[in-house]
Amino acid sequence: MSAFDDLLAANEEFSATFTNAELTGKAARGLAVVTCMDSRIDPLGLFGLKPGDAKILRNAGARVTDDVLRTLVLAVNLLAVERVLVMPHTDCGMTKVTDDEVHAIAARRGVDTRSLDFHTVPDQDAALRHDLTRIRTSPFLPAGMPVGGAVYDVRTGKLMPVDI
Numbered sequence: 001m002s003a004f005d006d007l008l009a010a011n012e013e014f015s016a017t018f019t020n021a022e023l024t025g026k027a028a029r030g031l032a033v034v035t036c037m038d039s040r041i042d043p044l045g046l047f048g049l050k051p052g053d054a055k056i057l058r059n060a061g062a063r064v065t066d067d068v069l070r071t072l073v074l075a076v077n078l079l080a081v082e083r084v085l086v087m088p089h090t091d092c093g094m095t096k097v098t099d100d101e102v103h104a105i106a107a108r109r110g111v112d113t114r115s116l117d118f119h120t121v122p123d124q125d126a127a128l129r130h131d132l133t134r135i136r137t138s139p140f141l142p143a144g145m146p147v148g149g150a151v152y153d154v155r156t157g158k159l160m161p162v163d164i
Contacts, residue, residue, distance in 0.1 A: 032057060037060055088128055
């Protein structure tokens with residue numbers, strides 16, 4: 001038995017009634033959302049979106065890394081993205097450790113991760129503000145493009161906008 005048999009079986013059911021063949025890959029609502037990989041977050045559901053409406057970029061901590069910035073440039077230039085929302089969340093694991101602690105945990109398992117930057121989040125508000133500024137000031141993205149930030153509460157489902 002494969003570690004992925006359950007997923008392949010579920011895909012058989014999904015593909016039997018698949019109805020999204022007409023989607024183009026462009027963001028129909030002009031939206032990109034940068035959020036955390038946390039499985040408690042349903043980015044489409046919490047905004048009332050459907051497949052094809054938005055580009056969803058996920059990583060640990062909802063950080064605007066170089067790769068996220070690269071992806072946003074592609075999304076704006078090729079995939080009809082016109083606005084970006086950065087959305088970290090409450091009770092995030094990335095706010096509970098430091099990069100040094102992650103390196104130490106990996107080292108105890110015999111893995112040297114010192115060449116990696118984990119972008120842990122000791123101050124979520126400061127990190128969000130930094131990431132919003134990074135997008136807004138990027139020379140690779142349109143000046144004045146709407147960029148917003150909000151924290152998603154995993155206990156209530158509410159979104160708390162952040163003004164900067």
